[in-house]
Every structure is written in C-alpha cells, then in structure tokens.
Amino acid sequence: MNVEELDRLLFELTDLEIKLKDKDLTDDMIRSRILSRSAPSQPMTITHPPNYHYTLEGDVLRLNVTGDVFSISRHTRFVKMVKHTHNLFEMNYVYSGTFYQEIQGERFELKEGDLIILNKNVEHSIDKVGENDILINFLAKNEFFDSSFIYKIVGDNILGKTIAGIITNASKEKNFLLFHTANNGQIKQTIQSLLCESFGSTNANREIMKAYMTILFSRLLESDRYEMFLNKGVRRSNIPVIDLLAYINNNYLNTTLEQTAKHFGYSAEHLGRIVKNVTGSTFSSLVQEQKFKHAALQLKLTEQTVEEISKEIGYNNLTFFYRKFHSLYGVTPKEYRRLVKQDEANPLLGLS
Numbered sequence: 001m002n003v004e005e006l007d008r009l010l011f012e013l014t015d016l017e018i019k020l021k022d023k024d025l026t027d028d029m030i031r032s033r034i035l036s037r038s039a040p041s042q043p044m045t046i047t048h049p050p051n052y053h054y055t056l057e058g059d060v061l062r063l064n065v066t067g068d069v070f071s072i073s074r075h076t077r078f079v080k081m082v083k084h085t086h087n088l089f090e091m092n093y094v095y096s097g098t099f100y101q102e103i104q105g106e107r108f109e110l111k112e113g114d115l116i117i118l119n120k121n122v123e124h125s126i127d128k129v130g131e132n133d134i135l136i137n138f139l140a141k142n143e144f145f146d147s148s149f150i151y152k153i154v155g156d157n158i159l160g161k162t163i164a165g166i167i168t169n170a171s172k173e174k175n176f177l178l179f180h181t182a183n184n185g186q187i188k189q190t191i192q193s194l195l196c197e198s199f200g201s202t203n204a205n206r207e208i209m210k211a212y213m214t215i216l217f218s219r220l221l222e223s224d225r226y227e228m229f230l231n232k233g234v235r236r237s238n239i240p241v242i243d244l245l246a247y248i249n250n251n252y253l254n255t256t257l258e259q260t261a262k263h264f265g266y267s268a269e270h271l272g273r274i275v276k277n278v279t280g281s282t283f284s285s286l287v288q289e290q291k292f293k294h295a296a297l298q299l300k301l302t303e304q305t306v307e308e309i310s311k312e313i314g315y316n317n318l319t320f321f322y323r324k325f326h327s328l329y330g331v332t333p334k335e336y337r338r339l340v341k342q343d344e345a346n347p348l349l350g351l352s
Helices: 003-011 015-020 027-036 147-154 158-167 185-199 206-222 241-251 257-264 268-279 283-301 306-312 318-329 333-345
Strands: 052-057 060-065 070-074 081-086 089-096 098-103 106-111 114-118 124-126 134-140 176-180 226-232 235-237
Touching: 003 089, 003 185, 027 052, 027 060, 027 081, 070 185, 070 206, 089 098, 089 106, 098 114, 106 114, 147 206, 158 206, 185 206, 241 257, 241 268, 241 283, 257 268, 257 283, 268 283, 283 306, 283 318, 283 333, 306 318, 306 333, 318 333
Parallel strands: 060 081
Antiparallel strands: 052 060, 070 134, 081 124, 089 114, 089 134, 098 106, 098 124, 114 176, 176 226, 226 235
16 A cells, blocks of 8 residues: 555545534433444444453543554544543544544644654543544554563663653553654654555554554654643643753753752652652652663773762762662673673674
8 A cells, every 4th residue: 555545545434434424423422332332343443443342430431452452543533532541552643634632631732743642541532523634543552562662762761761651651640742743754654654554454564563663653752842741630730841851861960859850940849759750760760870871881981990980970889889780780890891892892792
C-alpha cells in the first residue's frame, strides 16, 4: 500500500459511518451499543482488533484488552466516544482535521499533526467529528514495550526515561503527553509508513511495525514542541516537567533540591513530589544517577584520577564512590577505565 491508497482507505466511509452520519445518539445510547458489541467483531475500527471487552464503572467505560499486544485503528466519525479508560497504553494521532478531546476533565483542541500519549487509566472522551477528521488510535499492552524497545528509545537521557516511564506505566500516575508535530515531516512520514504496513496486509509484519514505532518515538524525543501533564484524580496541573528535567540534566553537578525548587518557584517538598510522581525516582536519585554517568564519561575520556573524579561529582568519601560505582556498573572505576581502553584498542571485543 502506498500513501495515496492509504488516504483513500482512511477517508472512505465505512458502512457504520454511513448509518451514523445523520444520527444524533445520546451518551446512554452510545454506551449501550458499545457494551452490547462482542469480540472479535468491532465495526468501529478498520483493522482487525484484538480480543477485548468493555465494562462499565459508574458512567465510565473501561476497555480491557486480552489479545494482541499491539493494534492500530481509525477512529469512527459522526459519533462521540464517551468517557472511557483503558487497561493499556494508548496513543492518538490527528491525521487530518480537528478533534475536541476531554482528558481528565480538561478540554483540548487537537489539530492535524497533534499526537497524544496516554498512560493507563486516564479518563478521556472525544467529541463527534466530521468527514474530514481522521484520528488514528494506537493501543499497546506492556508486553509490546520490551526491554530492547525501551533501550533503543531511552538511552541515557532523563527526558527519555520519563517518557518511557509513562508509556510503560512505570509512573503509576494518570499522566499524558501532548506533542505538536504539524511541522515535522519526518514524523508524519514515519506514521504513514507504519499505517501502510498495518493496513496494507492482513498479515502485517510485526517486526517492521515495531521498527517504525522505534523510529517514531526517537523522533518524538527530538521534538521541542511537546507538553507533559501530571494528573491526580480530577485535579490537573500543567507543570513544566520538561523544563524541570532539562534543568536537572544541565545542573546536576551543582544543584540541590532547594535550589531547583527556588528556580521554578516551588517549595522543595512540592517539587520533590512532582519528580517522584513523574519519574518514579526521587530528586536525589536522579541527580546521583546523572553524576555517576558523568563519572563514567570522565573515566573514559580523561586521565583524571579516580579521586579527582569522585570529588568533581561531589563525593569526598572515596570508599562510598567505589561502592556505588561498582553497584551501578558491575566493576570498579579502575576496571571500568581499563575495559574501556581495551575496547578502544580492540573494538571487536565488543566492550563498552
């Protein structure tokens, strides 16, 4: 399937959409119809969905997926998607048009190129949309994000680790990310390639799809046009988490929790809670991790003594430095330096 064929498929009305075009269903009618549908048939998608079932918790639908670990579908037009949650990761991409989505009680206007990553249990709904409004839904269970996938995305970047924590539900909070990618042709091209692979065959190659997803997330991490939202219950705060983590990444050698809190206008206690809720780590743990990565880099690139490097990252207790370095890297600082030099002398050994 090429891009032209993909566009024809995405914009073509399904039989269900033709029936819905002139109807105005209430929320109760929509919930009733969704609950009455049984797996595996799901006329609200254009791909074969995984096995799933909806349950009703209060007035909120909950989608429970028990089958495939990864599924892509196109959102059904001319009908509202009432408030619901998932037991898995979800990503929405606005392929065309405009969507109004309510997430954790906050209303968002999403335009072409906007992409939302939702953690588990985030309550959201989508208003009824028109014929030229195309939204792509990506659903994935935790098994999809294996260690190899996460490693390729995350690297040694704090921001990457935070995003990985959200997509794998490691933060355990109702978090979501909003990316604005309208001016990023590479991201759109990657998504189109992924959709062509997914919709172009009844036996789409899962490894190719995972490769495209890896590229997509790598491109998203390069973007500077995104927002992170930290949610607790119905209370929502738009917190500059991206700026906060970037600040830690740039100032870890000298900053403290109190200094960082003062910089952003928060109390130290409040800032510490933000960092813990978003990343799953304490402020001191994040800073310490960055310090020891710095130490490892200095061992690799400079001739400084171990003692000098230990003091440079703020540890005058050399015994503690040795013990902590060994727990992180499995070797002593001197052994690490020796192995790195050995690797550089003979790269075929594969040491790093």
